Amino acid sequence: MTLILSIETAVSVCSVALHNDDGLVGLMELRQENIHAQKLMPLIKDLLGQVGVGSGALDAVAVSEGPGSYTGLRIGVSTAKGIAFAHQLPLIAVGTLDALAHQVVDMVEPESFIVPLIDARRMEVYSKVFDGKLQEIEPITPVIVDEKSYAAYLESGRVYCCGDAVGKVAEVIDHPNARFLKVYNSAASVGDLALKKFRQKDFVDLAYFEPNYLKEFRVLKSKKNPLAL
Incomplete structure (x- = not known):
C-alpha cells in the first residue's frame, strides 16, 4: 500500500502527515513561530513511531513548495529532499495555496x-x-x-x-x-493533493527543485552606526 510523508513549513505551522491509499493515517503539528529547525525532524520521527513504520517504508515524500516564509520553506524542502535522497524516493511538490484552498x-x-x-x-x-x-x-x-x-x-x-x-x-x-x-495550512491537505500526484507520477527533479519564494529574499542591513554608543 502506498505511504507518503508530507511536510508543511511554509508558514508558522510545523506540520507532518502520513497518507496511504485510503487517505490520512497520521498527523502531527505545532503552531508556533520559529520552531521548524528544532522541531521538524522530531515530529517526523514521532509520527512514524506513532503509526508504527520506519522511513524505509515510505513510497514518496511531499512538501509544500511555497509561497511562504523563506526560512520555513528552506527547512521543509531541504528536509524533504534529504529523506527522499537517502531512501531513493520520488519528491512531490504541492503548492501551498492549493493545499490551503483544498481544505x-x-x-x-x-x-x-x-x-x-x-x-x-x-x-x-x-x-x-x-x-x-x-x-x-x-x-x-x-x-x-x-x-x-x-x-x-x-x-x-x-x-x-x-x-x-x-x-x-x-x-x-x-x-x-x-x-x-479560520482554516490554516496543514500537511494533511498537502498529503491529500500529493496522493493524487503520486498516482499520476507527477514528481519534481530531486536535484534541481527549489521552493517558490515568490519574492527575492533580502537581508536588511541596520542603518545604525555600529561604532556609536
Missing part, C-alpha cells in the same frame, strides 16, 4: 470563490483565486490589500478567504459577500 472546497457553494491567503508582512499577502470547484481563476499574486481588493469577485458571489492573513484582510474588506474562515 475549504467542501464548505463552499460551487458558484462561490475561494481565496487562500498567506501573510507577506505589512498589508501584503500572497493569494490565489479559485472557483467553488477548485478550478484556478487567478494565479499566485502578491497583493497589497485595501478595501477594493477582490472587488470583482465579491460583486459576483460569495468569496471565502482562508489562511493566516484573514485577520488583517477582514479589517479592511467590508462586503456582505466576504467570508473569513
Whole structure:
C-alpha cells in the first residue's frame, strides 16, 4: 500500500502527515513561530513511531513548495529532499495555496470563490483565486490589500478567504459577500493533493527543485552606526 510523508513549513505551522491509499493515517503539528529547525525532524520521527513504520517504508515524500516564509520553506524542502535522497524516493511538490484552498472546497457553494491567503508582512499577502470547484481563476499574486481588493469577485458571489492573513484582510474588506474562515495550512491537505500526484507520477527533479519564494529574499542591513554608543 502506498505511504507518503508530507511536510508543511511554509508558514508558522510545523506540520507532518502520513497518507496511504485510503487517505490520512497520521498527523502531527505545532503552531508556533520559529520552531521548524528544532522541531521538524522530531515530529517526523514521532509520527512514524506513532503509526508504527520506519522511513524505509515510505513510497514518496511531499512538501509544500511555497509561497511562504523563506526560512520555513528552506527547512521543509531541504528536509524533504534529504529523506527522499537517502531512501531513493520520488519528491512531490504541492503548492501551498492549493493545499490551503483544498481544505475549504467542501464548505463552499460551487458558484462561490475561494481565496487562500498567506501573510507577506505589512498589508501584503500572497493569494490565489479559485472557483467553488477548485478550478484556478487567478494565479499566485502578491497583493497589497485595501478595501477594493477582490472587488470583482465579491460583486459576483460569495468569496471565502482562508489562511493566516484573514485577520488583517477582514479589517479592511467590508462586503456582505466576504467570508473569513479560520482554516490554516496543514500537511494533511498537502498529503491529500500529493496522493493524487503520486498516482499520476507527477514528481519534481530531486536535484534541481527549489521552493517558490515568490519574492527575492533580502537581508536588511541596520542603518545604525555600529561604532556609536
